[in-house]
Amino acid sequence: xxxxxxxFDLDGVLVDTAKYHFKAWKRLTDMLGIDFTENDNERLxxxxxxxxxxIILEIGNMQLxxxxxLEYATLKNNWYIEYISKMTPSEILPGCIRFITExxxxxxxxxxxxxxxxTPMILERVGIQGMxxxxxxxxxxxxxxxxxxxxxxAAEMIGIRPEECVVFEDAVxxxxxxxxxxxxxxxxxxxxxxxxAHFVVPGLYEMNVGKLREIENxxxx
Ligand code: BG6
Ligand code: MG
Numbered sequence: 734x735x736x737x738x739x740x741f742d743l744d745g746v747l748v749d750t751a752k753y754h755f756k757a758w759k760r761l762t763d764m765l766g767i768d769f770t771e772n773d774n775e776r777l778x779x780x781x782x783x784x785x786x787x788i789i790l791e792i793g794n795m796q797l798x799x800x801x802x803l804e805y806a807t808l809k810n811n812w813y814i815e816y817i818s819k820m821t822p823s824e825i826l827p828g829c830i831r832f833i834t835e836x837x838x839x840x841x842x843x844x845x846x847x848x849x850x851x852t853p854m855i856l857e858r859v860g861i862q863g864m865x866x867x868x869x870x871x872x873x874x875x876x877x878x879x880x881x882x883x884x885x886x887a888a889e890m891i892g893i894r895p896e897e898c899v900v901f902e903d904a905v906x907x908x909x910x911x912x913x914x915x916x917x918x919x920x921x922x923x924x925x926x927x928x929x930a931h932f933v934v935p936g937l938y939e940m941n942v943g944k945l946r947e948i949e950n951x952x953x954x
Contacts, residue, residue, distance in 0.1 A: 734917065734949050735897065736841055736898075736946075737842065737893040737897035737898065738841060738844060738887075738893040738898045739841055739842075739843055739844070739898070739900075739901065739945075740844045740845070740869075740887045740898055740901070740916070741844070741845055741900075741901045742779070742845075742846060742847055742901060742902045742904070742907050743845055743849060743870070744847065744848075744849055744903075745904065745922075746829075746901050746903050746937070747825060747826060747845075748824055748855060749824060750817065750820075750855065751774065751778065753817055754774070754785075755771060755774045756812070756816060757809045757812040757813040758777070758785070760809070761809045761812075762789060765795065766793075767793030767795065768792075769789060769792060773792055777789075779878050779902070779903070779904025779905070779906040779907040780877065780878075780904075781848050781877035781878075782809075782810065782850070782871075783802070783806055790802075810851075813851065814851065814854070817851060817854060817855055819858075820855065820858040820859055821859065822859050822860045824859055825859050825861065826936060826937060826938075827936060828936060828937035828938030830861070832940050836942065839942055841942075842867075843864060843865050844868065844869065844887040844891050845865050845867070845868045845887065846869050846884045846886070846887040846900065847869075847871065847883065848870070848874075848878055848883065848907075849870055849871050850870065850871035850872050851871075852868060852870035852871065853872075867890035867891045869884070869887035873886060874886055878907045878910035879913060880910060880913065881911070881914030881915075882910075883910065884898070885914050888916075895914050895915040896915055896916070899916065899917045899919060899945065899949070900914070900918045901918075901940075902918055902919075902920060902921065902927075902930070903920070903922050903927075905926065905927065905929075908920055908929050917931050917949065917952060919932050919933070919940070919945075919948065921933075921936060921937065922935070923935070932948045932952065
């Protein structure tokens with residue numbers, strides 16, 4: 734295949750926000766008396782806000798009615814916003830700007846495909862809101878990853894067929910979403926975790942157009 738567009742997940746691929754999600758969930762779980770560890774936080778990567786709360790309640794063996802769930806999810810999000818509103822461009826992950834600039838020179842389109850409803854604020858805070866040809870995020874989708882909706886939406890917004898898109902993802906649910914969308918997927922992280930990705934690199938600092946061309950020539954969808 735020939736890459737027409739690269740679609741990037743946001744959290745954990747372009748910026749390291751997992752620590753802020755953890756801090757905010759931890760504040761909530763401390764309040765609720767639930768023992769929640771950084772290890773548990775791994776299970777929340779790529780998972781939507783409400784689904785994350787469900788996992789946390791399961792860990793704490795706690796049942797809540799829908800009204801309370803919404804109240805706590807909102808509380809967590811307010812704390813999360815407090816943290817991300819202080820983000821600066823220094824929190825863009827290594828290699829990200831260089832790689833995206835290279836892709837643009839090659840006339841490859843660039844989009845975001847993220848579950849987060851806070852995507853616009855994060856992009857604005859770290860100063861990269863103008864870099865993308867399209868942004869599909871938690872505000873314009875209804876189905877969470879591993880459903881392919883967010884990546885298909887991004888492809889539709891830029892007018893590129895799914896089979897010409899390459900997704901960069903750090904979460905297992907996100908890799909599955911890319912495959913469900915019929916797209917090539919390059920995992921960001923470890924191959925032991927992202928077993929279904931077509932190729933895995935530790936971070937975007939290991940990516941360049943030459944490597945992308947090699948992967949697209951060798952790997953079959
Ligand atoms: C994903 C994160 O990108 O977005 C998850 O990996 C998070 O941890 C999800 O729960 C939803 O984010 P938000 O900002 O809408 O609560
Ligand atoms: Mg992610």
